Amino acid sequence: MPSTMTDLEGAFMNRVFNTFGFLSLTCVATLFAQSPPPVAMRPAQVRRDLIEHATVVVKPGERIEDGAVLVVDGWIMAVGKSGAVIAPAGTNIIDAKGLTLYPGLIDAGLMIDSAAAARAAAAEDATHYWNDKVTPQVRVATMATLASGVRKEMRDMGFTVASVNPNSGIFRGESAVVLLANDDQKVEQLMPNAGQNISFAHIGDEGPDESRYPTALMGTMAVIRQGLLDAQWLSQSNAVWKAHPQGNDAPKASAALTALEPAIQGMSVVIFDCNNEQDVLRAAGLAKEFGLKARVIGSGSEFRRLNEVVATHLPIVATFDFPKTPDVSDPRKDQSVSLRDLETWALAPRNVKQLLDAGADVSVGTVRLKNKSDFPARARRALQSGLSEDELLSCLTTRPAKQLGLSNVVGTIEVGRLANMVLLDGPLFGEKTHVVATMVAGDKVNVYEPVLFGFKGPCTLKSDSIELNGTFDPETKVISFETLPPVAAAAVDAKVADANAADAKPAAAVDAKVADANAADAKPAAAVDAKVADANAADAKPAAAVADAAAKPFEPKKYAAEHVDFDLDRVGFTLPGEALASEGVLRCTAIRIGDRVDGVAQTRDGKSIMFTLTKREVAKPVDAKVADAKAADAQPVDAKVADAKAADAQPVDAKVADAKAADAQPVDAKVAATTLEKKTEDPLAFIPAVMPLGEYGFEKAPVAQTVLVKNATIWTSGPAGTLKNADLLVVNGKVQAVGTNLANIPADALVIDATNKHVTPGLIDCHSHTGIEGGVNEGTNNDTAECRIGDCIDPDAIGWYRELAGGLTAANQLHGSANPIGGQNSVVKLKWSKSANDFRIEDAIPGIKFALGENVTRPRGRYPNTRMGVEALLRDSFREAREYATKHSDYAALTDEQRAITMAPRRDLQLECLAEILAGKRLIHCHSYRQDEILMLLRLAEEFNFRIGTFQHVLEGYKVADLIAKHGAGASTFSDWWAYKMEVMDAVPFNGAMMHDVGVVVSFNSDSDEMARRMNMEAAKAMKYGDCTSVEALKFVTLNPAKQLRIDKRVGSLEVGKDGDFVIWSGDPLSSFSVADSTWIEGACYFDRANERVMRERDLKLRARLLELAVNVGEKDGSLKTIEPPKVEPAKDVKPAKVPTTLLARMLDVRREALVDQVRRGRDPDTMGPGDCGCGGSIEGWKILLEEVGK
Known part of the structure; x- marks a missing residue:
């Protein structure tokens, strides 16, 4: 310490050093080390400021009226009442009478553009990762100083510290926590290594396929998982090589994977950038899988799965980026806005409040705001929506400080803390409040200087x-x-x-x-x-x-x-x-x-x-x-x-007018302009708490019941056949008895009189694309076996409920058919309102989607382009997988001592999946049409000695049905689809019955969100085409798909010991006049037609009120929005359209007319259609049509 320092100052500096160690020296002494020698009078080595006569908010919930704060050399030395805090000689006195002093605000999620740094890192040939979206070696600490304009914008709102996060790629790089100082030389890094950033973004760049991958969420998940596995492998390999270099090749250096080492070892936090509430759950799953210490940057929609998000116990950096007011001024426009969208818009300002009330660890930042200067206005909306000022302050001070591990440095106005404070002339983010000044590490910067003229x-x-x-x-x-x-x-x-x-x-x-x-x-x-x-x-x-x-x-x-x-x-x-x-x-x-x-x-x-x-x-x-x-x-x-x-x-x-209309009652500012029939304390109390949010959400989750269905015609799809006037008893989610005159019925059983009604097992769809979030295809590479549909289950997709209304209880979610080797499947039960994890049938045998034919050969610039190329690719992939499996089995056979001195072979998720096929642990579900392709895959399977689970579509299967039966493969086909493209010209509607007759296990599938709503009618077509019996026809959508998915021990028939999945029909289930009255999964009712009518009426009324709200409420401040009448443009001379001349032009014109006709019929453009197989054949047509409409 300099000899000129007083005893008081010396004691203070000692206390700071003892408390914060090296960090204190970094913040206090760096300027002396980096500053040039003075050319005039030397500045005082110790800076002192006394802010007095202010209302000092020490921390949320604690304030001192007429308080004072003494700042010495950038640190808080004393806090108390004005007059009680004694300032040393030479202290600068700041009179803050009438002002409020808050702790400096902290943004734990400030995003900066790191695209240039990511491109530079990806261009380093020696150390870059194979995917250019994986650049964890990017470090904010080594990038250019945060722009002064950004710092000023943040300070002008009261922010003094920010965790600066890179925003480019999937593995984005290392954050740094910095002081938002005015002077570039004083932008200190409180934490230069503040955590690795990972994003769930999946929009590929234009270019060759390898640079575009991934373009689907499942591809992003695969890249994240493979990157973390590679980092683990490199870390372990380096340790083995350093200890035992003999007999081991030195691991290839990788700056990218080395940068991940602190994260995979749990020494550094991983920050997941989440696009929605489901991403938070994915982040939690990855953190658990790899033992990561994680934090998430929220999307603002966490309230839609509140309990599940809170149960992850992950710290959340929330956003005030609320949805825009839906444009529903025109009745034609409101049809494109779902009830879920309307509820999300109305409830989003309450997201942070709900998270806090549920016990989540939440901070708030400027993340996702297009204009950061909108933050105060958004904060006011949150305050008007129930968030208290103390809660908001904690989310901007103490909570982010804790998340960043800096609670002992910033976040409060207490002795020993860094002097980061903000002076306001009113309440935090009040309508007329100004940020008068900010102080960053003791450096005061005036932001707003009110004119104190005294005459106004x-x-x-x-x-x-x-x-x-x-x-x-x-x-x-x-x-x-x-x-x-x-x-x-x-x-x-x-x-x-x-x-x-x-x-x-x-x-x-x-x-x-x-x-x-x-x-x-x-x-x-x-x-x-x-x-x-x-x-x-x-x-x-x-x-x-x-x-x-x-x-x-x-x-x-x-x-x-x-x-x-x-x-x-x-x-x-x-x-x-x-x-x-x-x-x-x-x-x-x-x-x-x-x-x-x-x-x-x-x-x-x-x-x-x-x-x-x-x-x-x-x-x-x-x-x-x-x-x-x-x-x-x-x-x-x-x-x-x-x-x-x-x-x-x-x-x-x-x-x-407002006071009169609202009877002088206080109303949420965002809702103040709306005329509501019923006045309540909570202006949005009319929105019910349902799961999932939106149409047909349940106010109470279905629970398993003891159920007795009496006097029904029961189609067991099992050895018992069809039983007349029979009963079904389900206890604890399992079938306990089926038959007539059942005895020993539990007293608490729910008794359903099903006289004149029919009961069947729950229907099963062996080819579904419902509820796959972020893209059905990862269609960039020819082999994407590493991708998993199970990572991308969307339990809130409305298609699930619609399918429950048709009696469907289970489905095989498949990757699309854009590449020869697609992604891994997911077998689920349709447990509407439950989580994605609840949907999974965990004991279903794993599967994978393969594809043959036109879909996989049509992409230009990607191998293969021919059918024989597809065969060559498959054979080459299986050979490599066999070699991969041999390496791992050889390593597993080593003794513990030998493994300790031998580097393990690298885990390759793509080859690992294919090796599971060779080991009989994974089934292939192959998109196929032509007989020659079907034969090719059968012969390849025999060559490599693996079993094919199902041929999907298999519209020429009737030509080689005996060979399919001999191999033991199943056939999941369309009931009556044919001639919709060249490779299905030989398809016939008798295909399913013909294959069934020679011993193939046949099912009918939907490949369509719409057709999955009426699988019972698809089964009936087996009677029309092929003379199947009604019992066997029903098995096409019950027992047979269960056998194909290897889940027939649990579902597919109503037998004792199996899951209580059943449907009560109003009549014969194969009749076009019958509907599902109720659908049950494991003894819980997930669809009831009477309740559906009640929910529909509820949702219609709710939708009407929310539409009224959206029409009347302004976008930014909650004021009335004037709805201008549509402008009538003067009629223009319209030239007659040219008549198409070429064949292609005429075909495109016909397609356009067909699409317009489907619009008139009310078809949802977001749903998959039969034959699309996830490839978006018709979706591309929709895009073209919409582009034309936009013009």
């Missing part, structure tokens, strides 16, 4: 011969004047003063003034004042004069001051000479003396005109009088106000 408001200017009314506002630097009516100014002023003494006047006079004021809304203030004065002082002016003045409305002349400049108690400005009966421009200067302002105006010929400004009292605003009247006698707004409005056709003041 309505005034009167008087000179020798002139008198003007004026407005004087130092804060906005607005000074303006206007002429008075032709009445003696002194008399007018006296009358106005009398009029303002409302308590001395009878109520009738007040009412008259209110009516007059409302009738004169559009008139100048001076005229209104004059009329009020005239009404109250009839004795001072003849009635005839009053009538004459009313007959000739007075229009005052107005003069606005320019070049206004305030300096302490002085002000200078210019006025038009006409204002003071002169010519040219008057140059004025004035000084405040007590309650008046004396000035002089210089004319262009050098003469001086003396003038004085005095404060002018005006009548109370109409709103204030109305409010006073209501408070006094608790009466509604006076009828005279309404009469005045009707008589003069003047709009009543917006505030009066």
Whole structure:
């Protein structure tokens, strides 16, 4: 310590060092190490500031009135009451009377553009990762200093510290926590290694396939998982090689994987950037799988799966990026807005409040805001939606400090903390609050300097011969004047003063003034004042004069001051000479003396005109009088106000109208403009708490019940066949008994009388693309076996509920058919309202999607382009997988001692999946049409000795049915789809029955969100085409798909011990007149037709109220939004369209007409259609159509 430092200062510095160690030296001493030698007077080595007479908010929930804070060299040395904190000699005193001192705000999720750094890192040939979206070696700490403009924008809102995160790629790089100082030289890094960033983004760049991958969420998940595995492998391999280099090759250096080592070892946090609430759950799954210490950057939609998000116990950096108000001004537009979208829009401002109430670890930042300066306005919306100021403050101070591991450095105004503070002239993010100054590590930067002139408001200017009314506002630097009516100014002023003494006047006079004021809304203030004065002082002016003045409305002349400049108690400005009966421009200067302002105006010929400004009292605003009247006698707004409005056709003041419409009840600012039938404390209380949010959400999750279904025709799809007048008993989610006259029925059983009704097992779809989030295809590479549909289950997809309404209870989610080797499948039960994990059938045998034919050969620039190329690719992939499996089995056979000195082979998720096929642990579900392709894959399977699970579609399967049966493969086909493209020209609707007749296990599938709603009708077609019995036809959608998926021990038939998945039908399940009355999964009812009607009515009413809200509520501030009528453009001459001449043009024209026809029929463009197989054949057509409509 310097010898000149006092004992007090020395003790303080010792305490700081003992508390924070090296960090304290970094922040305090860096400037001395980096600064050049002074060329003039040496600055004081210790900086001291005392902020006194402020309201000091020490931390959320704790404040000191008339408090003081002593800052020494950037650190807080003392906090207490003003006068009790003693400042050492030489301390700079800052008088903060009337201001509030808050801890400096902290943004734990400030995003910066790191694209250039990512490109540079990916271009490093020696050390880059194979995928250019994996650049964890990027470090914010080594990038250019955070731009001064960004720092200023953040400081102007009160932020003093930010965790700066890179925003480019999937593995984005290392964050750094920095001080948002004004001087570039003082932008210190509190934490240069603040965590690795991982994103779930999946939009590939244009270019070759290897640079575009991934383009689907499942591909992103595969890249993340493989990257973390590679980092683990490299770390372990380096350790083995360093200890035992003999017999081991040195691992290849990788800057990318080395940068991940602290994260995979749990020494550094991993920050997951989440696009929605499901991404938070994915982040939690990855953190658990790899033992990561994780934090997530939220999307603002966490409230949609609140309990599941909170249960992850992950710290969340939330956003105030609320959805835009849906444009539903046109009835045609509101059809494209779902109820889920409307509810998300309405409830999003409550997201942080709900997370806090549920016990989540939440902070808030500017992340996702297009304009960071919108943050204060968004914070106000959150406050108006239930968040308290202390809760908001904690989310911006103590909570982010804890998340960043800096609670002992920043976040509160306490002794020993860094002097990061913000001075405000009002409550945090109040409507009229200004950030007066920020202090970053003791460096104070003024943000807003209010003009403390001491004279403000309505005034009167008087000179020798002139008198003007004026407005004087130092804060906005607005000074303006206007002429008075032709009445003696002194008399007018006296009358106005009398009029303002409302308590001395009878109520009738007040009412008259209110009516007059409302009738004169559009008139100048001076005229209104004059009329009020005239009404109250009839004795001072003849009635005839009053009538004459009313007959000739007075229009005052107005003069606005320019070049206004305030300096302490002085002000200078210019006025038009006409204002003071002169010519040219008057140059004025004035000084405040007590309650008046004396000035002089210089004319262009050098003469001086003396003038004085005095404060002018005006009548109370109409709103204030109305409010006073209501408070006094608790009466509604006076009828005279309404009469005045009707008589003069003047709009009543917006505030009066709002108060009247809402019965003077406080309403959420965002909802204030909406006329609701029922007034409640919570203006959004009419939105029910359902899961999932949106259409048909359940207010209570289904639970397993003891169920007895009596007197039904039961189609068991098992050895018992079809039973008449039989009963079904389900206990604890399992079938306990099926038959007639069942005994030992539990007393608590729910008894359902199913007389004249039919019961079947739950239907199963062996080829579904429902509920796959982020893309059905990872279609970039020819082999994407590493991708997993199970990573991307969307339990909230409305298709699930629609399919439950058709009796579907289980489905095989498949990757699309864009590449020869697609991704891994997911077998699920349709447990609507439950989590993605609840959907999974964990004991289903794993599978994978393969594809043959036109879909996989049509992409240009990607191998293979021919059918024989597909075969070559498959054979080569299986050979490599066999070699991969041999390496791993050889390593597993080593003893523990041998493994300790031998580097393990690298885990390759792609080859690992294919090796599981060879080992019989994974089934292939292969998209196929032509007989030659089917034969090719059968022979390849025999060559490599693996079993094919199912051929999907298999529309020429009838030609080789005997060979399919001999191999033991299943066939999951369409019931009656054919001739929709060249490779299915030989398809016939008898295909399914013909394959069934020769012993193939056949199922009918949907490949369509729409067709999956009526799989019972697809099964009936096996009777129409092929003369199958009704019992066997039903098995095409029950037992047979269960066998194909190897889940027939649990589902597919109603037998004792199997899952209680069943459907109660109104009639014969194979009749087109029958509907599913209820659908049950494991003894819980997930669809009930009677309840569905109730929910539909509920949702229609809810939708209507939310549409009204969206129409009436403004986007930014919750004010009324005027709906302008649509502009009618003048008709233009329309030239007749050219008749297509080429065959391609005619085909495209026909396709367009077909798509338009489907729109007219109400088809949802987002759903997959039969034959698309996830490849979006028709979706591409929709895009073209929409582009044309957009033009």
